[in-house]
Structure formats: C-alpha cells, structure tokens
Amino acid sequence: xxxxxxHHRPLLPRAHRRGIKLPYLGLLPAWLIMGFxxxxxxxxxxxxxxxxxxxxxxxxxxxxxxxxxxIVFNEGWTGEMEFTAQYLIIIFRTILLAAxxxxxxxxxxxxxxxWIASQPGHRKSILVFLVTLPFWMSMILRxxxxxxxxxxxxxxxxxxxxxxxxEEMTLMYNDGATLAAMVYTYIPLMVLPVFASIEKLDGTxxxxxxxxYGNRWxxxxxxxxxxxxxxxxxxxxxxxxxxxxxxxxxILMGGGKQMMMGSLIQLQFGGGRNWPFGAAIAxxxxxxxxxxxxxxxxxxxxREIKP
Amino acid sequence: MNQQNAVExxxxxxxxxxxxxxRSVSFNIRENEFFTMLGPSGCGKTTLLRMMAGFxxxxxxxxxxxxxxxxxxxxxxxxxxTVFQSYALFPHMTLSQNVAFGLENLGWDKATIRNRVGExxxxxxxxxxANRKPAQLSGGQRQRIALAxxxxxxxxxxxxDEPLSALDxxxxxxxxNELRSxxxxxxxxxxxxxxDQEEALxxxxxxxxxxxxxxxxxxxxxxxxxxxxNRFVADFIGETNFLDVEVLKTASKTATVRTPFGQVxxxxxxxxIGLGKATLSIRPExxxxxxxxxxxxxxxxxxxxxxxxGYTHYLLSAGGAEIRASRRNASRExxxxxxxxxxxxxxxxxxxxVLAA
Numbered sequence: 001x002x003x004x005x006x007h008h009r010p011l012l013p014r015a016h017r018r019g020i021k022l023p024y025l026g027l028l029p030a031w032l033i034m035g036f037x038x039x040x041x042x043x044x045x046x047x048x049x050x051x052x053x054x055x056x057x058x059x060x061x062x063x064x065x066x067x068x069x070x071i072v073f074n075e076g077w078t079g080e081m082e083f084t085a086q087y088l089i090i091i092f093r094t095i096l097l098a099a100x101x102x103x104x105x106x107x108x109x110x111x112x113x114x115w116i117a118s119q120p121g122h123r124k125s126i127l128v129f130l131v132t133l134p135f136w137m138s139m140i141l142r143x144x145x146x147x148x149x150x151x152x153x154x155x156x157x158x159x160x161x162x163x164x165x166x167e168e169m170t171l172m173y174n175d176g177a178t179l180a181a182m183v184y185t186y187i188p189l190m191v192l193p194v195f196a197s198i199e200k201l202d203g204t205x206x207x208x209x210x211x212x213y214g215n216r217w218x219x220x221x222x223x224x225x226x227x228x229x230x231x232x233x234x235x236x237x238x239x240x241x242x243x244x245x246x247x248x249x250x251i252l253m254g255g256g257k258q259m260m261m262g263s264l265i266q267l268q269f270g271g272g273r274n275w276p277f278g279a280a281i282a283x284x285x286x287x288x289x290x291x292x293x294x295x296x297x298x299x300x301x302x303r304e305i306k307p
Numbered sequence: 308m309n310q311q312n313a314v315e316x317x318x319x320x321x322x323x324x325x326x327x328x329x330r331s332v333s334f335n336i337r338e339n340e341f342f343t344m345l346g347p348s349g350c351g352k353t354t355l356l357r358m359m360a361g362f363x364x365x366x367x368x369x370x371x372x373x374x375x376x377x378x379x380x381x382x383x384x385x386x387x388x389t390v391f392q393s394y395a396l397f398p399h400m401t402l403s404q405n406v407a408f409g410l411e412n413l414g415w416d417k418a419t420i421r422n423r424v425g426e427x428x429x430x431x432x433x434x435x436x437a438n439r440k441p442a443q444l445s446g447g448q449r450q451r452i453a454l455a456x457x458x459x460x461x462x463x464x465x466x467x468d469e470p471l472s473a474l475d476x477x478x479x480x481x482x483x484n485e486l487r488s489x490x491x492x493x494x495x496x497x498x499x500x501x502x503d504q505e506e507a508l509x510x511x512x513x514x515x516x517x518x519x520x521x522x523x524x525x526x527x528x529x530x531x532x533x534x535x536x537n538r539f540v541a542d543f544i545g546e547t548n549f550l551d552v553e554v555l556k557t558a559s560k561t562a563t564v565r566t567p568f569g570q571v572x573x574x575x576x577x578x579x580i581g582l583g584k585a586t587l588s589i590r591p592e593x594x595x596x597x598x599x600x601x602x603x604x605x606x607x608x609x610x611x612x613x614x615x616x617g618y619t620h621y622l623l624s625a626g627g628a629e630i631r632a633s634r635r636n637a638s639r640e641x642x643x644x645x646x647x648x649x650x651x652x653x654x655x656x657x658x659x660x661v662l663a664a
Binding site: 205210211213215218222223 | 362383384387389397398413457
C-alpha cells in the first residue's frame with residue numbers, strides 16, 4: 001500500500017508548486033494599469049471632495065465636508081445654514097433623464113436586436129456593423145447633426161410644416177430634444193449586448209414555447225425576456241451609467257436651460273472654481289452608479305441561486 | 308369500418324432554394340399508431356415533421372389533422388406537441404414549470420395543472436425532481452421531462468424528432484421500450500422521426516421510408532425488411548447483397564431469373580419488374596454456409612471473416628461478385644469455416660427478392 005502511495009506523483013509538479021505566485025506576478029501590468037488609471041483617480045477625487053476650497057480656486061489638502069454640505073445646505077450671509085433643494089433637484093433630474101433614456105433605449109433596442117439576430121449570417125454582420133457605425137464619428141458632430149435635424153428649417157420641422165406647423169417652429173432646446181439625442185447616442189450600447197444574448201438564445205426554445213401553445217406575447221415574456229435578461233441588464237448598465245454623466249446633450253440640445261450633474265461638475269472645476277464641491281458631486285454621482293450596479297448584481301445573483 | 312386518419316399528408320412539396328426537400332409526398336397516419344418516418348439525413352423527414360408542428364409551410368399540398376387543414380394554422384393553435392431532438396427544455400424554469408407551461412397557455416385552472424404535472428412527472432419517474440432545473444439533469448432525465456412536457460396537454464398527435472439520438476446506447480434501448488409503452492398507454496398517435504433503422508423496426512406499427520424527398524415505401528416493419536420495394540429501401544434497411552440477374556419470365560408476384568452462378572430460379576419480386584436486367588437482393592443472414600446450406604446452392608471462396616461472438620460475418624466471392632453472409636454460431640465450435648477455403652452457400656428461394664435494376 002505504502003509502496004504504491006510513494007510512487008504516486010504529487011498533484012502538481014514541484015516547479016509549479018514553487019512558482020505558485022507566478023500567475024499573480026503575470027497580472028502585474030494589468031494591476032498597474034487598473035491602479036493608475038482607475039483606482040488612483042477615484043482616490044484623488046475622493047480626497048479633493050474633502051479638501052478645503054482654495055482662496056483663488058484650486059484647493060488645499062485637508063478634511064473638510066463643506067463640499068458635501070453644499071449639496072444640501074446654503075450658507076447664508078450671516079453664516080446660518082439653510083436647506084436648499086436646487087442641487088438635489090439637479091441630481092434627481094439627472095437620474096430621471098438617465099432612467100428614461102435607458103427605458104427608451106430598451107424599448108427600441110430589443111426589437112431591433114431581435115430582428116438583427118434573426119437575419120442570415122452575412123446580413124447579420126453588416127447590420128451589427130451599421131449599429132456601431134455612429135461611434136466612428138465624433139460625438140459632438142453627431143449631436144450637431146441632431147441640432148440640424150430638429151432645428152429651425154431642419155428636415156423634421158419642415159416635415160411637420162406640411163401638416164400646418166408654424167414655419168419658424170423649432171424642436172430644439174427642450175427636454176424632448178435632449179432625450180432624443182441621448183437615446184440616439186447610447187442606443188448602440190443597448191443593442192449590442194441584447195443582440196449578443198438573443199443570438200446565443202437557442203431557437204428551438206422559442207419553437208418549443210410556440211409548440212406548447214404560447215402566442216408571441218407569452219413567448220416573449222416567459223421565454224425570450226428571462227433568457228436574455230443578462231444581456232438586457234448589461235445593456236441597461238452601459239446606457240444608464242454614461243447617461244448619468246452626460247454633458248453635451250443637455251447643453252447643446254436642451255440649450256443648457258436644465259442643469260445636469262455632468263454640467264454642474266464641469267462648472268465647479270471650471271468657472272465655479274470650487275473643486276471640493278465639484279468632487280463631492282462627482283463622488284455622489286459615483287455612489288448612485290455603484291448603488292445601481294450593486295442592486296443589479298444582487299438581483300442577478302439571487303436569480304442564479306434560486307433552485 | 309373506415310378507420311379515421313390522424314394526419315393526412317396530401318401532395319406536399321417543399322423547396323429550399325433550388326433544393327427539392329419534398330416532392331409531392333402523400334400518405335396517411337392512422338389514429339393511435341406509432342408511425343415512423345425513416346430515412347437518411349436530407350431525405351425530408353424532419354421537414355415533414357416540422358410542417359406538422361407548424362414551423363415550416365409546404366410550398367404546395369395540404370396537411371390535415373383529423374380532417375382539418377392545418378397549413379395556415381400557427382404552431383400555438385395546433386393540438387400537436389413536439390419532443391425536440393435537443394429536448395429544448397426551458398433552462399430558467401423548474402421541471403414542473405416546464406411541464407406546466409403548455410397547460411398554462413391552454414388556460415387550464417391551477418389545481419388541474421398541479422395534478423396533471425404531478426401525474427406526468429410520476430409517469431416518467433421524475434416526480435422526485437419536480438423542483439430541479441434542467442441543467443441539473445442527465446440526458447436521459449431531460450428526455451423524460453421533454454416527453455412529459457409534450458404529453459401533458461394530451462395532444463392529438465405527438466411529434467418526436469430523433470429524440471433518442473443524443474442518448475448513449477444502453478439508455479437508448481431502455482427509452483425505446485418506454486416510448487412504446489407510453490404510446491400504448493396514452494393511445495396518442497406518435498409520429499417518430501429517425502435515421503436509425505433498428506429503432507424504427509423495433510418501435511413502429513408502420514414505417515415510411517423516405518429518400519430524395521419521396522416516400523420510397525410505407526408498410527409494417529417486417530414488410531419493409533422482407534419485401535423492400537426497391538434498391539434504396541433494401542439497401543437502407545439492414546444489410547443486403549445485390550446480385551445482377553436476368554429476368555426470363557414474370558408472374559404477378561414472382562419472377563424467374565438466371566443467377567450469376569447459372570441457376571434458373573423463381574423468386575418473389577416487386578410488381579414493376581420487366582424482362583432483362585434486374586437485381587436480386589438477398590440478406591446476409593439468409594445465406595446458409597457449409598453444412599447448413601440448403602435450397603439453391605453455389606460455391607464461394609471465403610475472402611475474410613469477422614468473429615463477433617454470437618455471429619460470424621463472412622465476406623465471400625462467387626460468380627465475380629462479393630457476397631456478405633452471416634452465420635449464427637449455434638454451438639461452441641460454430642465458427643469453423645476457414646479463410647481462403649471454398650464453402651458451399653445456400654438460400655431458400657422465398658428469402659430472396661427481385662428488384663428493378
């Protein structure tokens with residue numbers, strides 16, 4: 001017995017056992033990039049958010065929660081604190097805009113992705129390429145294109161003019177215009193992951209649903225949507241997160257009438273010269289994003305665990 | 308008197324591009340029978356099954372389900388269920404949710420569904436697994452659930468698309484018996500698609516042999532095996548030897564032919580046989596060797612042999628043709644015919660069959 005055992009080879013060859021740290025070492029470049037490009041900047045923003053505002057812009061290192069306090073309270077002339085809702089409204093409006101953008105993208109992208117997935121091979125790759133095509137152009141140019149489409153004398157107002165709309169009408173500078181540009185900008189980020197998950201979906205499952213007396217709606221609700229939920233969730237994250245930080249669309253399309261978090265942050269680092277306040281809003285934005293991501297992660301984890 | 312047909316396929320044609328998958332196919336499937344569509348891949352059997360399910364539409368012709376034309380009826384409105392080759396169980400649902408799916412769509416009430424699901428899971432011996440998900444099952448277990456799910460709504464016809472092909476050999480054999488008894492117990496018409504002739508012979512009441520988009524022969528398993536209608540069927544079902552013969556005289560169901568070995572014999576034939584060149588089909592197990600030889604006999608050289616325990620397969624050469632014969636090793640010393648030697652080969656006239664060349 002012992003004889004046989006002594007001839008057993010160790011589970012791992014000796015050299016491998018000694019070099020067990022090698023895989024971690026091999027990941028070092030990745031860790032360095034992650035550290036410098038991702039984690040360090042977040043720490044810096046976090047540190048700035050609790051720094052003291054410098055007298056002539058900039059900041060002095062320290063620990064001061066004034067930046068955060070400013071989100072909710074205004075300091076009066078005499079130093080008394082009074083509650084202010086203006087920034088909370090901006091935060092709420094930003095989240096609302098991002099949420100509506102996400103929902104609209106979802107409603108538009110699922111049928112598109114489904115249709116692309118149902119096309120024959122070569123046409124499918126062309127269509128996927130077309131979906132990504134807008135990314136080949138600068139975002140500012142794309143937003144300007146929308147300004148032309150919706151603006152005075154643009155194609156859409158002119159088309160509406162055929163039905164008696166006033167000649168000088170513009171569809172620009174309102175929430176609808178902002179939303180249109182937002183949906184346009186972010187929809188590829190929804191189409192692609194949803195397409196990928198529908199593509200992976202086994203077509204016979206849809207046939208099985210139809211075979212078992214499921215009409216189109218039942219098949220969509222009970223088979224297609226639950227099985228493509230991971231793709232829809234990642235699409236929603238990919239749209240919602242950048243939509244929270246959107247700057248260009250509210251300024252150019254909405255005419256800057258409605259302040260959003262992105263513009264607010266930019267303002268504090270620029271003209272407002274209040275870096276700690278800008279950083280505090282950025283950290284708040286980050287927290288909102290994190291909460292959403294954690295909520296989605298918990299939801300999908302629970303779905304996996306359920307028997 | 309007139310037995311009702313469960314399915315009537317009438318002059319159905321289907322093209323995929325320039326490929327003719329089905330060429331004006333007509334046949335009837337009887338009520339309560341185990342009907343098999345057998346053929347090599349690309350013969351059109353799966354296309355026919357998918358037409359019955361509603362996933363394909365014929366280019367021409369009609370399909371009737373209990374007398375009603377179903378060609379324009381979408382899949383979810385046909386009282387027909389399918390057992391898919393890949394089982395197609397919903398991975399996000401438990402087994403009982405899978406089985407209940409069809410019943411819910413039919414609008415059954417909750418209590419009835421619960422009872423029916425329990426009953427079906429019990430019937431396929433999976434009641435202990437009701438709350439598991441498909442990923443936690445073995446292939447054979449998934450197969451049972453697919454069956455239970457398709458049978459639960461009590462369909463007019465159950466369609467089975469090569470359901471055993473993904474299972475290993477032993478399980479496949481067990482499932483054959485189970486399928487057969489399920490069919491008998493439920494009395495539901497089964498339409499089974501397979502390329503495995505043994506499966507077809509074992510389970511079916513009747514078999515339709517399909518080849519090149521046409522029905523080559525339709526009949527009971529023994530008819531198809533013993534009285535093949537043409538070379539295609541004789542070749543596809545089981546093993547056989549084809550010998551070139553010359554037809555000298557024909558009668559209603561027999562033909563008198565000259566064999567390559569010089570004998571003139573009268574053997575069963577298909578109806579459509581003319582004078583001149585024809586093919587004689589004789590199955591390897593119907594050739595008797597050595598001291599077992601009887602009936603028409605001739606001498607052959609043993610080229611090689613394959614000992615398989617219960618049987619030995621011999622490759623012989625006679626009259627310029629290669630002939631395969633198999634011999635049952637009836638005793639311990641059964642395999643005694645040496646390679647290279649000359650052996651006497653015999654067959655009974657009625658076990659051969661003359662087919663068109």
